[in-house]
Amino acid sequence: MVKLSKVKMGILEFLWRINRPASLREISDGVGVKIRCVNMHIINLRRNNYVTKTGEGLYALTDLGKEALGFPRVNKESAERILSRVPYALAFHFYSELDKPLMIFSDSLHDFCEKIRSLDLKSIEFHMFRGDFEAWIKSLGDVELARRLAIIRESNLSGEELRDEIYRAVKSRCDELQNIISSL
Incomplete structure (x- = not known):
């Protein structure tokens, strides 16, 4: 598993805490980082399958994203x-x-x-x-x-x-x- 930056971990943690899909603006407000920066991190998180796009402009945590936060995979x-x-x-x-x-x-x-x-x-x-x-x-x-x-x-x-x-x-x-x- 790739070592993630503090901001990327913050995004994953935020998505886990709210436990539902969120927009870039909501993520930006939740982690205290500009939308442009969040967008770049989201692109990378999606590429590595930690986050998925669920709807028009909404992003959600994947099982791999939960694993990055230290949670065991549930089968x-x-x-x-x-x-x-x-x-x-x-x-x-x-x-x-x-x-x-x-x-x-x-x-x-x-x-x-x-x-x-x-x-x-x-x-x-x-x-x-x-x-x-x-x-x-x-x-x-x-x-x-x-x-x-x-x-x-x-x-x-x-x-x-x-x-x-x-x-x-x-x-x-x-x-x-x-x-x-x-x-x-």
Whole structure:
């Protein structure tokens, strides 16, 4: 893999963070570099298959681009492993605070996604700010989603806004992994 410049890595990181196609202007604003400069870097990133053009003036990160950011490639087997159920002992057990279990657990990423929608906000905030969600998701083998949750944690959101961001990130990842399983 080619060593990329700081600006190119910044472009890849920006596209990964927003998790959707973006225009040159949006990328330029996001990384703080002039559009002309971004355009030259995008040409090179496209040539090396790190970025793809998805529509009129929109660019998205490819799997190779994710690998350049340090994420492992996800194939059908790893997607199935990440989405599969785990034994009770390895499930995520929710607490409202230390030594106060809610007697609620999630044994899969899909189950976790559904439980987040109705779980007590106190529990979500307790686990989020301790990094518990990231650690459990990393134990499932999903380094990328764990990093997304770390970014959400670092944004210091709280309440329903925090719940919504976690739900969106987990739901989007579940859908992405399911698509990998279905398409291969």
